[in-house]
Amino acid sequence: MSLRVSKAVVTVEDSGSLLAQFQVRSSLVAEIVRRQSKDSNLQKKLGKSKKGLEVEFALRTDGAIVKQERLCVPNISELKNAIQQEAHNSAYVMHPDRNPRFTSKFWPSLQKAMGTRLKFSISFHPQTDGQFERTIQILEDMLRACVLPLKGSWGTHLPLVEFAYNNSYQSSIGMAPYEALYGRPCRTPVCWNEVGERKLVGPKWVQITIKNIKLIRENLRIAQDRQKSYADKRRRNLEFQVGDQVFLKLSLWRGVIHFERKGKLSPRYIGPYQITERLGLEAYRLELL
Structure with missing residues (x-):
């Protein structure tokens, strides 16, 4: 009886087990629709839309007022705060920082699934490709x-x-x-x-x-x-191949001594080193040892 009250669909599998399907809907959407009916500005927009004056506004099948298929939220601070709570205060939210497992496993697989690329920057030197x-x-x-x-x-x-x-x-x-x-x-x-x-x-x-x-x-x-x-x-269109010998440019950071030389006497390039692998369009792996 409780399943019927909650509008669940129960089916019997061949193995004899029961499969219950629930239709879950956020109560926040219903609250927005209820507040829309009391918002005079949105009601005026809806009235103009019915007369053909406001082509961007429309009435959805569930009674919600939308603008170009986007739900219109009344200008109520309490309602806006509830939306922020619903969207960002999730029990599954975490801040992994730069955990090696997170950056090496999760982010590459997520970017690959989305068809995008994520370029990490060096610590204390937030530059990627310019x-x-x-x-x-x-x-x-x-x-x-x-x-x-x-x-x-x-x-x-x-x-x-x-x-x-x-x-x-x-x-x-x-x-x-x-x-x-x-x-x-x-x-x-x-x-x-x-x-x-x-x-x-x-x-x-x-x-x-x-x-x-x-x-x-x-x-x-x-x-x-x-x-x-x-x-x-x-700009110079330089392209290297595996096996080429190249020089490595050093970062000119204050207080960092390269090869026991400081300031102007510090070498700008070291090498040459052999390229062992091409990682991207302008990224290569070198054999430093």
């Missing part, structure tokens, strides 16, 4: 170029800078970061006048935003071109 450093330099150049045109109000335009970067095409992933994260292109302010929203938000504010977005994107393009020219100027 991609992060290059991105930071592009952002610095873009912000530096925006300070003078935007004058004293450049700090208030930082959200627009973030918006412009996340919606700019990235050749490394073949799309904008926003599209890679959400699976769809973002509706930019440039497109607002095409869907009739100019009258809703005010033409003056839209024009100012469009102007600033175009300025920031132009500065972003200039910064990316400048960094690309710097990288191409010093």
